[in-house]
Amino acid sequence: MKLAFSKMQGLGNDFVVLDATERPIALDPPLARRLADRRFGIGCDQILLVEPPRLPGTEFHYRIFNADGSEVEQCGNGARCFARFVRDRGLTEHDEIPVGTAAGPIRLYLEDAGQVRVDMGAPELQPERIPFLADRPTLTYVLDVAGEPLIIGALSMGNPHAVILVEDVDTAPVARLGPLVESHPRFPQRVNVGFLQILARDHLRLRVYERGAGETLACGTGACAAMVHARQRDLVDARVRVSLPGGDLTIEWPGPGQVVWMTGPAVQVFDGEIAL
16 A cells, blocks of 8 residues: 655655545554654655545644654644645645644634734643643743753643753753753643744743754744743734744734744645555
């Protein structure tokens, strides 16, 4: 059996995209790990599955699997690639695409020059809904990591995020702290870990250690989470440029109760088939 796929990337965060709109694809963890393997498979950070709609008012359902085979709720860079895929493949004729995810519905907007704008929904700050173990919501939390106190922000952008302010992302201890925070017991479903540097009120730098994938070149939901946390602390304005190792995203958030908007590129790399 051969499985057709597209390889796509958003700021270097790369994806294998599978079209299951006409025929279901049984994507279990072992198959996901095989497809994501960079030596014995295709190679990617995440696998995106395009399925028929499940939620009222949506055109498609969007599923995301990490390189370790775990299924997650949301992926911002993946959402942009998803939009580009369904439009370029003729699966929709619309430039505004409502899509269902495990985290709820989102809306994708195709713009000029290969840019895609995504309504990422409002951030979730209540600990039990992130989920994060805490008595009450606060601006920052102290996390015990390897016997040392670590100050973090915690929120969800459809998936859980911890945000750590650093002086310089180039020297931030991403490889050491990333896996320790990702699997910290106060995050029951694990967490994406962002290391955030404030350059100006309209410019951030960010590195992200992603849950189930390790450090990636870009993380769209991580960029949204970092901007929200910085804005909560009055460190940035309502529109910022977030520079990640793979490139830049524009993130907009007016404030509490409002949705977060993310704009960035989505690029098709190649199409292929893999024998299963």
